[in-house]
Amino acid sequence: MKKSLILAGLAASVLSFGTSAQQHSEQDHSKYVWPKDELVKKKLDNWQDIKFGLLMHWGTYSEWGIVESWSLCPEDEGWCERRGTSSANYFEYKKAYENLQTTFNPVKFAPEKWADAAQKAGMKYVVFTTKHHDGFCMFDSKYTNYKVTDAKTPFSSNPRSNIAKEVFDAFRKKDFMVGAYFSKPDWNTPSYWWPYFPPKDRNVNYDPKKYPQKWQEFKDFTYNQIEELMTQYGKMDILWLDGGWVRPFSTIDPNISWQKTIPYDQDIDMAKIAAMGRKNQPGLLVVDRTVTGEFENYVTPEQSIPDHYMPIPWETCTTMGTSWSYVPNDKYKSLREIIHMLVDIVAKNGNLLLNVAPGPDGEWHNEAYQRMEEMGKWVSVNGESIYGTKPVAPYREGQWAFTGKEKSTYLTYLAKEGETVPTTIVLPWKKVDKATQITLIGEPKPLKYKVTPNGIEVAVPEKVRTAVASQPAWVFKVANK
Structure with a gap:
Protein backbone atom coordinates (compact mmCIF):
# COMPACT_ATOMS: atom_id res chain seq x y z
CA MET A 1 0.00 0.00 0.00
CA ILE A 386 -25.13 -3.39 9.96
CA TYR A 387 -24.39 -7.08 10.56
CA GLY A 388 -26.08 -9.67 8.38
CA THR A 389 -27.94 -7.04 6.39
CA LYS A 390 -28.34 -6.57 2.66
CA PRO A 391 -28.44 -3.26 0.79
CA VAL A 392 -31.93 -2.01 -0.02
CA ALA A 393 -32.69 0.21 -3.00
CA PRO A 394 -32.21 3.16 -3.37
CA TYR A 395 -29.13 2.36 -1.19
CA ARG A 396 -28.17 6.00 -0.62
CA GLU A 397 -30.28 9.12 -0.95
CA GLY A 398 -28.98 12.41 0.43
CA GLN A 399 -28.09 11.81 4.07
CA TRP A 400 -30.03 8.54 4.17
CA ALA A 401 -28.67 4.99 3.84
CA PHE A 402 -30.83 1.88 3.42
CA THR A 403 -30.22 -1.69 4.61
CA GLY A 404 -32.49 -4.56 5.55
CA LYS A 405 -32.91 -8.14 6.70
CA GLU A 406 -35.90 -10.43 6.94
CA LYS A 407 -38.97 -8.19 7.27
CA SER A 408 -37.18 -5.12 8.61
CA THR A 409 -35.76 -2.14 6.73
CA TYR A 410 -33.25 0.20 8.37
CA LEU A 411 -33.17 3.84 7.36
CA THR A 412 -30.02 5.45 8.74
CA TYR A 413 -29.66 9.21 8.80
CA LEU A 414 -26.06 10.45 8.67
CA ALA A 415 -26.26 13.47 10.91
CA LYS A 416 -24.01 16.47 10.38
CA GLU A 417 -22.00 17.94 13.22
CA GLY A 418 -24.39 19.74 15.58
CA GLU A 419 -27.51 18.36 13.89
CA THR A 420 -30.21 17.07 16.26
CA VAL A 421 -33.28 14.91 15.74
CA PRO A 422 -36.28 17.14 14.95
CA THR A 423 -39.67 16.69 16.60
CA THR A 424 -40.98 15.36 13.28
CA ILE A 425 -38.90 13.77 10.53
CA VAL A 426 -39.93 12.45 7.13
CA LEU A 427 -38.46 9.08 6.26
CA PRO A 428 -37.98 8.60 2.48
CA TRP A 429 -40.00 5.37 2.55
CA LYS A 430 -43.61 4.44 1.82
CA LYS A 431 -43.77 0.63 2.16
CA VAL A 432 -45.93 0.18 5.24
CA ASP A 433 -49.02 -1.78 6.16
CA LYS A 434 -51.40 -1.82 9.13
CA ALA A 435 -49.02 -3.92 11.22
CA THR A 436 -45.89 -1.86 10.51
CA GLN A 437 -44.01 -0.56 13.54
CA ILE A 438 -41.37 2.16 13.39
CA THR A 439 -38.79 2.60 16.13
CA LEU A 440 -35.61 4.56 16.59
CA ILE A 441 -33.08 1.83 17.43
CA GLY A 442 -32.11 1.99 21.08
CA GLU A 443 -35.56 3.18 22.09
CA PRO A 444 -38.07 0.29 22.29
CA LYS A 445 -41.32 2.24 22.21
CA PRO A 446 -42.88 2.45 18.70
CA LEU A 447 -43.12 5.94 17.20
CA LYS A 448 -46.31 7.48 15.87
CA TYR A 449 -46.30 8.06 12.13
CA LYS A 450 -48.40 8.85 9.09
CA VAL A 451 -47.81 8.27 5.40
CA THR A 452 -47.57 11.44 3.32
CA PRO A 453 -46.85 12.04 -0.39
CA ASN A 454 -43.20 12.68 0.53
CA GLY A 455 -42.72 9.63 2.75
CA ILE A 456 -43.44 8.56 6.32
CA GLU A 457 -43.77 11.45 8.74
CA VAL A 458 -42.61 10.29 12.17
CA ALA A 459 -43.15 12.09 15.47
CA VAL A 460 -40.11 11.87 17.77
CA PRO A 461 -40.81 12.46 21.50
CA GLU A 462 -38.47 14.71 23.45
CA LYS A 463 -37.19 11.81 25.57
CA VAL A 464 -36.15 9.90 22.46
CA ARG A 465 -34.57 12.98 20.87
CA THR A 466 -32.50 13.55 24.01
CA ALA A 467 -31.35 9.93 24.14
CA VAL A 468 -29.76 10.06 20.66
CA ALA A 469 -28.76 13.72 20.62
CA SER A 470 -25.01 13.04 20.49
CA GLN A 471 -25.13 10.14 18.03
CA PRO A 472 -23.40 10.53 14.62
CA ALA A 473 -26.15 8.52 12.89
CA TRP A 474 -29.77 7.75 13.76
CA VAL A 475 -31.29 4.43 12.71
CA PHE A 476 -35.03 4.15 12.11
CA LYS A 477 -36.30 0.57 11.94
CA VAL A 478 -39.36 -0.08 9.80
CA ALA A 479 -40.61 -3.53 10.82
CA ASN A 480 -43.40 -5.35 9.04
CA LYS A 481 -45.10 -8.35 10.63
Missing part, protein backbone atom coordinates in the same frame (compact mmCIF):
# COMPACT_ATOMS: atom_id res chain seq x y z
CA LYS A 2 1.01 3.59 -0.46
CA LYS A 3 0.89 6.48 1.95
CA SER A 4 -2.30 8.44 1.37
CA LEU A 5 -2.17 12.00 0.11
CA ILE A 6 -5.45 13.67 0.93
CA LEU A 7 -7.17 15.19 -2.09
CA ALA A 8 -10.53 16.80 -2.68
CA GLY A 9 -12.92 15.93 -5.45
CA LEU A 10 -15.11 13.23 -6.86
CA ALA A 11 -13.62 10.62 -9.17
CA ALA A 12 -15.71 9.10 -11.92
CA SER A 13 -16.55 5.98 -9.96
CA VAL A 14 -15.29 6.50 -6.41
CA LEU A 15 -15.13 9.03 -3.65
CA SER A 16 -11.35 9.17 -3.40
CA PHE A 17 -9.37 9.98 -0.27
CA GLY A 18 -5.96 9.77 -1.94
CA THR A 19 -3.85 9.09 -4.99
CA SER A 20 -3.30 5.53 -3.79
CA ALA A 21 -6.92 4.85 -4.69
CA GLN A 22 -6.25 5.30 -8.40
CA GLN A 23 -5.02 1.80 -9.14
CA HIS A 24 -8.21 0.37 -7.64
CA SER A 25 -10.74 2.92 -8.90
CA GLU A 26 -9.76 2.23 -12.52
CA GLN A 27 -10.35 -1.52 -12.22
CA ASP A 28 -13.08 -3.04 -14.40
CA HIS A 29 -15.33 -4.72 -11.84
CA SER A 30 -17.65 -6.06 -14.55
CA LYS A 31 -15.08 -8.83 -15.05
CA TYR A 32 -15.43 -10.17 -11.51
CA VAL A 33 -15.42 -13.99 -11.39
CA TRP A 34 -17.68 -15.64 -8.83
CA PRO A 35 -16.05 -18.60 -7.02
CA LYS A 36 -17.24 -22.11 -7.85
CA ASP A 37 -15.88 -23.86 -4.74
CA GLU A 38 -18.84 -24.32 -2.35
CA LEU A 39 -16.66 -23.84 0.74
CA VAL A 40 -15.26 -20.60 -0.67
CA LYS A 41 -18.76 -19.37 -1.49
CA LYS A 42 -19.92 -20.19 2.03
CA LYS A 43 -17.00 -18.34 3.61
CA LEU A 44 -17.49 -15.39 1.27
CA ASP A 45 -21.14 -15.15 2.35
CA ASN A 46 -20.08 -15.21 5.98
CA TRP A 47 -17.44 -12.55 5.35
CA GLN A 48 -20.02 -10.32 3.68
CA ASP A 49 -22.26 -10.63 6.74
CA ILE A 50 -19.67 -9.51 9.30
CA LYS A 51 -19.01 -6.14 7.58
CA PHE A 52 -16.27 -4.64 9.75
CA GLY A 53 -12.60 -5.56 10.13
CA LEU A 54 -9.21 -4.40 11.39
CA LEU A 55 -6.10 -4.05 9.23
CA MET A 56 -2.66 -3.51 10.79
CA HIS A 57 0.47 -2.33 8.96
CA TRP A 58 3.50 -2.93 11.14
CA GLY A 59 7.19 -3.41 10.56
CA THR A 60 10.63 -1.98 11.29
CA TYR A 61 9.66 1.22 9.44
CA SER A 62 7.64 2.17 12.54
CA GLU A 63 10.95 2.98 14.26
CA TRP A 64 11.46 5.95 11.94
CA GLY A 65 7.77 6.85 11.80
CA ILE A 66 7.86 6.77 7.99
CA VAL A 67 5.80 5.34 5.15
CA GLU A 68 5.86 1.54 5.01
CA SER A 69 8.49 0.18 2.56
CA TRP A 70 8.01 2.80 -0.15
CA SER A 71 11.05 4.94 0.68
CA LEU A 72 13.11 2.00 -0.70
CA CYS A 73 11.43 2.30 -4.09
CA PRO A 74 13.52 4.32 -6.60
CA GLU A 75 10.57 6.17 -8.10
CA ASP A 76 10.01 9.91 -8.06
CA GLU A 77 6.68 9.82 -6.25
CA GLY A 78 5.56 11.51 -3.07
CA TRP A 79 5.11 8.26 -1.16
CA CYS A 80 8.70 7.17 -2.07
CA GLU A 81 10.39 10.28 -0.67
CA ARG A 82 13.41 9.54 1.55
CA ARG A 83 14.24 11.51 4.67
CA GLY A 84 17.09 11.52 7.16
CA THR A 85 20.87 11.83 7.19
CA SER A 86 21.47 9.07 4.64
CA SER A 87 18.66 10.04 2.26
CA ALA A 88 20.97 11.68 -0.31
CA ASN A 89 22.52 8.33 -1.27
CA TYR A 90 20.09 5.57 -2.18
CA PHE A 91 22.39 2.65 -1.34
CA GLU A 92 23.39 4.12 2.03
CA TYR A 93 19.72 4.75 2.78
CA LYS A 94 18.72 1.18 1.89
CA LYS A 95 21.47 -0.19 4.12
CA ALA A 96 20.35 2.04 7.03
CA TYR A 97 16.69 1.08 6.49
CA GLU A 98 17.46 -2.63 6.51
CA ASN A 99 19.65 -2.13 9.59
CA LEU A 100 16.48 -1.21 11.51
CA GLN A 101 16.17 -4.95 11.99
CA THR A 102 18.97 -4.71 14.58
CA THR A 103 17.01 -2.28 16.79
CA PHE A 104 13.41 -3.47 16.42
CA ASN A 105 12.23 -4.36 19.93
CA PRO A 106 8.47 -3.78 20.55
CA VAL A 107 8.51 -4.70 24.23
CA LYS A 108 4.92 -3.51 24.81
CA PHE A 109 3.52 -5.97 22.26
CA ALA A 110 0.30 -7.42 23.69
CA PRO A 111 -2.06 -8.52 20.90
CA GLU A 112 -4.79 -9.53 23.36
CA LYS A 113 -5.22 -5.83 24.13
CA TRP A 114 -5.75 -5.09 20.43
CA ALA A 115 -8.15 -7.99 20.01
CA ASP A 116 -10.18 -6.86 23.00
CA ALA A 117 -10.38 -3.26 21.74
CA ALA A 118 -11.31 -4.38 18.22
CA GLN A 119 -14.02 -6.71 19.50
CA LYS A 120 -15.52 -3.96 21.64
CA ALA A 121 -15.48 -1.68 18.58
CA GLY A 122 -17.65 -4.18 16.69
CA MET A 123 -14.94 -5.52 14.39
CA LYS A 124 -15.20 -9.16 13.42
CA TYR A 125 -12.17 -9.95 11.24
CA VAL A 126 -8.49 -9.00 11.17
CA VAL A 127 -5.88 -8.76 8.40
CA PHE A 128 -2.28 -8.51 9.60
CA THR A 129 0.84 -7.65 7.58
CA THR A 130 3.01 -10.75 7.70
CA LYS A 131 5.36 -9.15 5.14
CA HIS A 132 5.27 -5.81 3.31
CA HIS A 133 7.15 -4.88 0.12
CA ASP A 134 10.41 -4.31 2.03
CA GLY A 135 10.54 -8.06 2.66
CA PHE A 136 10.85 -7.95 6.45
CA CYS A 137 8.89 -10.91 7.82
CA MET A 138 6.78 -10.52 10.95
CA PHE A 139 6.68 -14.32 11.07
CA ASP A 140 9.28 -17.04 11.48
CA SER A 141 10.08 -17.88 7.86
CA LYS A 142 12.91 -20.33 7.30
CA TYR A 143 13.52 -18.90 3.83
CA THR A 144 15.05 -15.60 4.94
CA ASN A 145 17.04 -14.07 7.79
CA TYR A 146 15.31 -10.74 7.29
CA LYS A 147 12.68 -11.45 9.92
CA VAL A 148 11.60 -10.58 13.42
CA THR A 149 12.74 -13.94 14.81
CA ASP A 150 16.32 -13.69 13.52
CA ALA A 151 19.09 -13.34 16.11
CA LYS A 152 20.00 -9.89 14.72
CA THR A 153 16.59 -8.62 15.87
CA PRO A 154 16.49 -7.78 19.62
CA PHE A 155 12.87 -8.90 19.89
CA SER A 156 13.87 -12.41 18.76
CA SER A 157 14.72 -13.27 22.38
CA ASN A 158 11.17 -12.46 23.47
CA PRO A 159 8.98 -15.57 23.94
CA ARG A 160 6.38 -13.86 21.73
CA SER A 161 8.82 -13.02 18.93
CA ASN A 162 6.77 -14.80 16.25
CA ILE A 163 4.53 -11.76 16.05
CA ALA A 164 2.13 -12.93 13.31
CA LYS A 165 1.38 -16.15 15.17
CA GLU A 166 0.70 -14.26 18.39
CA VAL A 167 -1.63 -11.83 16.60
CA PHE A 168 -3.56 -14.56 14.81
CA ASP A 169 -3.93 -16.62 17.99
CA ALA A 170 -5.14 -13.64 20.05
CA PHE A 171 -7.82 -12.68 17.52
CA ARG A 172 -9.00 -16.24 16.94
CA LYS A 173 -9.67 -16.52 20.67
CA LYS A 174 -12.16 -13.66 20.16
CA ASP A 175 -13.81 -15.56 17.25
CA PHE A 176 -12.45 -13.23 14.57
CA MET A 177 -11.99 -14.34 11.00
CA VAL A 178 -8.24 -14.17 10.41
CA GLY A 179 -6.41 -12.92 7.32
CA ALA A 180 -2.74 -12.79 6.36
CA TYR A 181 -1.59 -9.75 4.38
CA PHE A 182 1.36 -10.83 2.21
CA SER A 183 3.30 -8.73 -0.29
CA LYS A 184 3.97 -10.53 -3.56
CA PRO A 185 6.93 -8.29 -4.45
CA ASP A 186 9.88 -8.60 -2.06
CA TRP A 187 12.51 -5.85 -2.33
CA ASN A 188 14.91 -7.69 -0.03
CA THR A 189 15.19 -11.08 -1.65
CA PRO A 190 17.90 -11.38 -4.34
CA SER A 191 15.57 -13.30 -6.63
CA TYR A 192 13.31 -10.21 -7.04
CA TRP A 193 15.72 -7.30 -6.78
CA TRP A 194 18.80 -9.13 -8.06
CA PRO A 195 21.94 -7.36 -6.68
CA TYR A 196 23.58 -7.69 -10.11
CA PHE A 197 21.34 -4.82 -11.31
CA PRO A 198 20.24 -1.70 -9.43
CA PRO A 199 16.46 -1.46 -8.94
CA LYS A 200 14.78 0.91 -11.37
CA ASP A 201 11.30 1.05 -9.87
CA ARG A 202 8.88 -1.15 -7.89
CA ASN A 203 9.10 -4.00 -10.41
CA VAL A 204 11.47 -6.94 -10.66
CA ASN A 205 14.84 -5.49 -11.81
CA TYR A 206 15.59 -8.08 -14.49
CA ASP A 207 13.66 -9.60 -17.37
CA PRO A 208 12.17 -12.91 -16.13
CA LYS A 209 12.08 -14.25 -19.70
CA LYS A 210 15.80 -13.60 -20.09
CA TYR A 211 16.61 -15.09 -16.68
CA PRO A 212 13.99 -17.81 -16.16
CA GLN A 213 15.98 -19.66 -13.51
CA LYS A 214 16.20 -16.52 -11.37
CA TRP A 215 12.45 -15.96 -11.72
CA GLN A 216 11.77 -19.59 -10.82
CA GLU A 217 13.77 -19.01 -7.64
CA PHE A 218 11.45 -16.13 -6.80
CA LYS A 219 8.32 -18.15 -7.58
CA ASP A 220 9.54 -20.95 -5.32
CA PHE A 221 10.45 -18.47 -2.57
CA THR A 222 6.99 -16.88 -2.70
CA TYR A 223 5.17 -20.22 -2.77
CA ASN A 224 7.22 -21.54 0.14
CA GLN A 225 6.60 -18.52 2.36
CA ILE A 226 2.86 -18.58 1.70
CA GLU A 227 2.86 -22.32 2.39
CA GLU A 228 4.42 -21.60 5.80
CA LEU A 229 1.57 -19.22 6.59
CA MET A 230 -1.04 -21.71 5.38
CA THR A 231 0.35 -24.66 7.38
CA GLN A 232 2.00 -23.35 10.56
CA TYR A 233 -0.24 -20.52 11.81
CA GLY A 234 -3.55 -22.16 12.60
CA LYS A 235 -6.88 -21.72 10.85
CA MET A 236 -6.62 -19.05 8.16
CA ASP A 237 -9.65 -17.49 6.49
CA ILE A 238 -8.16 -14.91 4.11
CA LEU A 239 -4.96 -14.67 2.05
CA TRP A 240 -4.77 -10.95 1.26
CA LEU A 241 -2.12 -10.35 -1.43
CA ASP A 242 -0.74 -6.89 -2.15
CA GLY A 243 1.56 -5.59 -4.89
CA GLY A 244 -0.65 -5.89 -7.97
CA TRP A 245 2.19 -5.25 -10.42
CA VAL A 246 3.34 -8.83 -9.77
CA ARG A 247 0.93 -10.43 -12.22
CA PRO A 248 0.77 -12.29 -15.52
CA PHE A 249 1.35 -9.98 -18.47
CA SER A 250 -1.92 -11.24 -19.97
CA THR A 251 -3.88 -9.68 -17.09
CA ILE A 252 -2.57 -6.16 -17.69
CA ASP A 253 -5.37 -3.84 -18.77
CA PRO A 254 -3.92 -1.29 -21.24
CA ASN A 255 -6.77 1.09 -20.39
CA ILE A 256 -5.51 1.41 -16.80
CA SER A 257 -2.73 3.95 -16.48
CA TRP A 258 -0.61 2.35 -13.74
CA GLN A 259 -0.76 -1.11 -15.31
CA LYS A 260 0.70 0.22 -18.57
CA THR A 261 3.98 0.87 -16.71
CA ILE A 262 4.53 -2.83 -15.80
CA PRO A 263 7.49 -3.85 -18.01
CA TYR A 264 7.55 -7.63 -17.57
CA ASP A 265 5.43 -10.72 -17.21
CA GLN A 266 5.55 -11.42 -13.44
CA ASP A 267 3.46 -14.57 -13.26
CA ILE A 268 3.93 -16.37 -9.92
CA ASP A 269 1.39 -19.14 -10.68
CA MET A 270 -1.55 -18.08 -8.55
CA ALA A 271 -3.44 -21.26 -9.47
CA LYS A 272 -0.76 -23.34 -7.76
CA ILE A 273 -0.65 -21.01 -4.72
CA ALA A 274 -4.43 -20.94 -4.33
CA ALA A 275 -4.72 -24.73 -4.68
CA MET A 276 -2.08 -25.23 -1.99
CA GLY A 277 -3.75 -22.66 0.26
CA ARG A 278 -7.17 -24.30 -0.04
CA LYS A 279 -5.78 -27.79 0.40
CA ASN A 280 -4.46 -26.68 3.79
CA GLN A 281 -7.20 -24.15 4.55
CA PRO A 282 -10.49 -25.34 2.97
CA GLY A 283 -12.68 -22.44 1.88
CA LEU A 284 -9.79 -19.95 1.97
CA LEU A 285 -10.66 -16.55 0.50
CA VAL A 286 -7.90 -15.43 -1.87
CA VAL A 287 -7.66 -11.71 -2.52
CA ASP A 288 -5.14 -11.09 -5.32
CA ARG A 289 -5.71 -7.37 -5.30
CA THR A 290 -6.41 -5.65 -8.66
CA VAL A 291 -5.74 -8.85 -10.64
CA THR A 292 -9.27 -9.39 -11.88
CA GLY A 293 -10.18 -13.06 -12.17
CA GLU A 294 -10.76 -16.21 -10.17
CA PHE A 295 -8.16 -15.35 -7.51
CA GLU A 296 -9.68 -12.03 -6.49
CA ASN A 297 -12.59 -13.26 -4.38
CA TYR A 298 -13.41 -9.72 -3.37
CA VAL A 299 -12.21 -6.35 -4.64
CA THR A 300 -10.52 -3.81 -2.40
CA PRO A 301 -10.84 -0.11 -3.24
CA GLU A 302 -8.08 1.62 -1.25
CA GLN A 303 -8.70 4.86 0.66
CA SER A 304 -11.91 5.22 -1.34
CA ILE A 305 -15.61 4.38 -1.35
CA PRO A 306 -17.55 3.66 -4.55
CA ASP A 307 -20.19 6.28 -5.24
CA HIS A 308 -22.75 3.58 -6.06
CA TYR A 309 -24.01 0.16 -5.04
CA MET A 310 -21.80 -2.68 -6.35
CA PRO A 311 -23.36 -6.15 -6.74
CA ILE A 312 -20.04 -7.98 -6.19
CA PRO A 313 -18.17 -8.62 -2.90
CA TRP A 314 -15.97 -5.67 -2.04
CA GLU A 315 -14.17 -4.02 0.85
CA THR A 316 -12.91 -0.49 1.37
CA CYS A 317 -9.54 -0.60 3.08
CA THR A 318 -8.73 2.74 4.64
CA THR A 319 -6.79 4.29 7.49
CA MET A 320 -8.04 5.46 10.88
CA GLY A 321 -5.27 8.07 10.77
CA THR A 322 -3.57 9.66 7.76
CA SER A 323 -1.03 6.89 7.13
CA TRP A 324 -0.99 3.12 6.76
CA SER A 325 2.13 3.02 8.94
CA TYR A 326 2.83 4.47 12.37
CA VAL A 327 3.34 8.24 12.40
CA PRO A 328 4.02 10.11 15.65
CA ASN A 329 1.11 12.38 16.59
CA ASP A 330 -1.00 11.14 13.68
CA LYS A 331 -4.39 12.80 13.17
CA TYR A 332 -7.26 10.32 13.48
CA LYS A 333 -10.65 10.39 11.82
CA SER A 334 -13.50 11.38 14.08
CA LEU A 335 -16.14 8.95 15.30
CA ARG A 336 -18.62 10.65 12.99
CA GLU A 337 -16.38 10.13 9.94
CA ILE A 338 -15.84 6.44 10.73
CA ILE A 339 -19.49 5.62 11.45
CA HIS A 340 -20.59 7.48 8.32
CA MET A 341 -18.06 5.49 6.27
CA LEU A 342 -19.25 2.21 7.75
CA VAL A 343 -22.93 2.94 7.11
CA ASP A 344 -22.26 4.25 3.58
CA ILE A 345 -20.16 1.21 2.67
CA VAL A 346 -22.62 -1.36 4.06
CA ALA A 347 -25.51 0.32 2.21
CA LYS A 348 -23.55 -0.16 -1.03
CA ASN A 349 -22.88 -3.87 -0.35
CA GLY A 350 -19.33 -3.54 1.00
CA ASN A 351 -17.22 -4.16 4.10
CA LEU A 352 -14.97 -1.69 5.93
CA LEU A 353 -11.40 -2.74 6.76
CA LEU A 354 -10.00 -0.01 9.02
CA ASN A 355 -6.23 0.25 9.49
CA VAL A 356 -4.55 1.01 12.81
CA ALA A 357 -0.74 1.09 12.88
CA PRO A 358 1.22 -0.05 15.95
CA GLY A 359 4.28 1.94 16.96
CA PRO A 360 7.88 0.77 17.46
CA ASP A 361 7.16 -0.16 21.08
CA GLY A 362 4.26 -2.43 20.06
CA GLU A 363 1.45 -0.10 21.14
CA TRP A 364 -1.28 1.87 19.41
CA HIS A 365 -1.78 5.58 19.91
CA ASN A 366 -4.11 6.24 22.85
CA GLU A 367 -6.51 7.95 20.45
CA ALA A 368 -6.92 4.68 18.52
CA TYR A 369 -8.16 2.95 21.67
CA GLN A 370 -10.44 5.89 22.39
CA ARG A 371 -11.95 5.76 18.91
CA MET A 372 -12.48 2.00 19.22
CA GLU A 373 -14.39 2.52 22.45
CA GLU A 374 -16.55 5.24 20.86
CA MET A 375 -17.32 3.06 17.84
CA GLY A 376 -18.32 0.25 20.15
CA LYS A 377 -20.91 2.39 21.91
CA TRP A 378 -22.64 3.19 18.62
CA VAL A 379 -22.35 -0.31 17.16
CA SER A 380 -23.58 -2.02 20.35
CA VAL A 381 -26.88 -0.16 19.96
CA ASN A 382 -27.22 0.02 16.18
CA GLY A 383 -25.40 -3.11 15.04
CA GLU A 384 -28.56 -4.86 13.85
CA SER A 385 -28.68 -2.35 10.97
